[in-house]
Amino acid sequence: MEKNFENDCVGSGCSSDCSACSGGCGGQGFLNEGEDGKMTVTLTLDDDSLMECIVLTTFPAAGRNYIALLPTDPPEGEEGEVYLYRFETGPNGEPDLQNIEDDEEYEAVADAFDEILDAAEFDELVEEEME
DSSP states (O other), X not given: OOOOOSXXXXXXXXXXXXXXXXXXXXXXXXXXXXXXSOEEEEEXXXXXXXXXXXXXXXXXXXXXXXXXXEESSOXXXXXXXXXXXXXXXXXXXXXXXXXXXXXXXXXXXHHHHHHHHHHHHHHHHHHHHHO
């Protein structure tokens, strides 16, 4: 699955964490803001169809950066599946997503993402109890 971005920030110097971007792209880089205020990215699939995904987070794991995406209109049978990709910034600041093909790397990334989810759920529970 090839990943091309509809609205990239070529030459801006974006880091892999768009929330802390200082590349002059307003913290958005290749991201688009959806109607609901969530950040999205449009992927071009192998068959040249487009898939819009919500960007859940970017995060470091196993010495690299990764991105977690949730399709806004997932293929049938894949509802709720999160797509994890290696996330790098090219020489001109353009974002580059790469498939994770090594099982050990994927397991490390999935574990790191699960920890992020666990921490978010814990934070949500603490906030509810504080109310």
